[in-house]
Amino acid sequence: MGYLLTRVATALRTEVTAAVLDPIDLSFPQYVCMRILSHSPGRSNAELARDVNVSPQAMNIVVRSLQERGLVVRPASVSSGRSLPAELSRDGTALLASIDAGVRDAEAKVLAPLDQKDQHHLRRLLANLA
Numbered sequence: 001m002g003y004l005l006t007r008v009a010t011a012l013r014t015e016v017t018a019a020v021l022d023p024i025d026l027s028f029p030q031y032v033c034m035r036i037l038s039h040s041p042g043r044s045n046a047e048l049a050r051d052v053n054v055s056p057q058a059m060n061i062v063v064r065s066l067q068e069r070g071l072v073v074r075p076a077s078v079s080s081g082r083s084l085p086a087e088l089s090r091d092g093t094a095l096l097a098s099i100d101a102g103v104r105d106a107e108a109k110v111l112a113p114l115d116q117k118d119q120h121h122l123r124r125l126l127a128n129l130a
Contacts, residue, residue: 012110019109020102024095029054029062031103034071034096037088044083071095 013028021031029052036051037043043051049059063086066072071092074084088096111119 008110012107015106015110016103019106020099024099026095026099027062029058030066030071031099033059033062033066034088034092037072037086038093038096041087042085044085046083048086066092 016031017028021028032052033048036048045059045063046056048063049056052059054062063072063074067074067086070089072086073089074086078084111122114122
């Protein structure tokens with residue numbers, strides 16, 4: 001099952017990257033980070049790293065690159081602790097909204113072998129597992 005899930009995930013990543021992300025110079029990890037922040041603003045670098053299953057160092061590179069592009073904002077400091085909560089900027093929110101249709105089209109292409117009922121069932125099953 002792990003092999004099959006990996007193959008589907010790879011196909012989806014490849015399609016989304018080629019059709020949607022490459023033209024706007026956005027990597028798949030950057031897209032995933034932005035998508036997470038759109039649903040859970042204020043996540044720390046460590047939380048984002050756990051969400052994506054990468055090292056905190058790797059996630060720091062992703063978040064910093066998004067911050068340099070003005071797509072993510074973090075405060076310069078916090079009153080307690082060291083973690084800096086990240087949020088999408090206005091530009092980040094707008095960019096994410098502008099590519100949603102393209103991402104859905106890429107997903108539809110990968111899921112095309114399934115009819116609508118099976119696609120809905122697959123999404124429900126995956127949501128239950130996640």
